[in-house]
Amino acid sequence: MKKLLTVLAVVFVVLVILAGAVHWASTRNEQPAPPGGQPAPPGGQAAPANPPGCVDYEVVAIPGTWESRADDDPNAPKANPNSLMLGITGPLQAEVPADRVKVWTVPYTAQFRNFNAQQEKTYDESREEGLQKASAELQATHQACPGTKFVLMGFSQGAVIAGDLSSNIGNGRGPVPAGSVAGVSLIADGRQELTKGKLIGKQGINGVGAEIALAPVSGLIKGIIPGATMRGPRPDGFGELNDRVNNFCAPADLVCDAPRDVGNALQRAQDLVGANAVHAQYATNGTVVDGQTVPQYVLGWARDLVNRPLR
Template sequence: MKKTLTVLGVIILVVILIVGVGQWMTRNDEDKPGPTTTGASPTPGTDVDQPDSCPAYEVISAPGTWESKADDDPVHPTANPNSLLLGVTNPLQEAYGGDATADGANGGVKVWTLPYAAQFRNINALGEMSYDDSRNQGYDRVVEEMSATYAGCPGTQFILTGFSQGAVLTGDLATEIGNGNGPVPAANVAGVALIADGRREDGKGTLVGSPDVKGIGAEIALSSVNLLVQPIVPGASMRGPRPTNFGELQDRVNQFCDPADLVCSAPRDIGNAVARANDLIAANGIHAQYSTNGNVVPDATVPQWIVNWAKDIINN
């Protein structure tokens, strides 16, 4: 039992190390021939009274831990120049008008990056905002942005993407929207792309590529030992699985997870954790490599896949 608890403690520490390692990421903005759209998406309605100033689409990007700041510019984010999702938003801004404007007029596409604390209090950084508070702040700000856009532009379609902590809050919001409890109708969401979602589990959304993913999201895997987690990461609740699937958005949510990434593919049981502990520790850098790792999806990196997927939606 003592050995098991020790290994669990080590795994939790690994989670701390890898949840936010995106600050060291490099990105690759080169587009490659990529995927066709996964999952059907609705066409913007023609019977909606949509002002000419409204974008046809709004891309909302939720960066991962340490890749944003609460006061960052959502149109021209500079908090972390190596943020993974800049590999998605920069090419889309360049493709649809180049320099986005604050009111959303960007050749029919508005690109908005979530400004939030993006922090993760832990035993090595007790002065940071807790994971729960940071995630909730991000969630609320995305809701505010979508609500404001929908109020003035009810025909605008949303494309949502998030990485790590940003994927968790975006996945939570997609669950609410898909089940009729969100800030916009499900019909207004054209697609969702989640990279390294800490609440990922089989059967919720479509896992793109990576057929060898055997684990589950860290929040699910560690939920049974939440009391053990708290002294190490105070204020980081391991909430377990989302209560439902994505509802009406089920076939519009794409999940991306490297099989060795402990954030989205943690061991399902304690026995398996003991057996895999050394392998997991050795592989913890994988979480930082979605912008360069060409093994998750065919013939591209994950950001390249998402760029091409979003272009398919917008152009069609």
């Protein structure tokens, strides 16, 4: 009976997380004009000189599940006009001259195969595709423009990818040196830990990222949803980038604030169902960061970063 309850608890938590993503994908993202946020320190050594035609900064944005396609245009994405990331990158492109900042939205499959969508790519496949494409873009830009600084940001599955990429870079195994990264913003990171990076806004987070909470029963997860490996925490965190990584998580968002005790999920079913929509509301939820929404804050933070002269 105990094993059955654990299995049911796992199924329940996964379904709640998936349902939150579906709810978000169907929600229209309309942003008011944002006030500014507090910038993170850009860090790094003095930038080498760039050849003509290079920009000072490149913003690499990674959308969440069902917000991108592998064949989308990274310079003018249209796969999902409701993408949370477009509410940040669109206004940024409109405000900052294109000869100073390039915005590149990672075009990856962004799917999560489950029993209701057997035709889709698995979470593992989609996540790896996004990581490889983002890494290749950073490497290509750095080779052509060694003085360009990068600003990384992502939401949900995209935050997991951006976080993994930042971990690789900060620990010396990434496509660019850590000094080339000006800052990172992760919105609803499925591998979030309060001890890694900086939590911006609400401090009432008691849980961890879903991949961490469900790691002890990853075998059960893969039995329910093949190709969805729950990898646990990032073992070496963000390394040199730790102070440049901003985390955003709405309390009770099960993607980034999942209960540590999976076996207790059934007892908390009523609360979890009520919190399911939280993941879909970052575009409108003005309580995570006081006085503004998370996209508004990230836009202000990114604006402040890219308006700084290279050093």
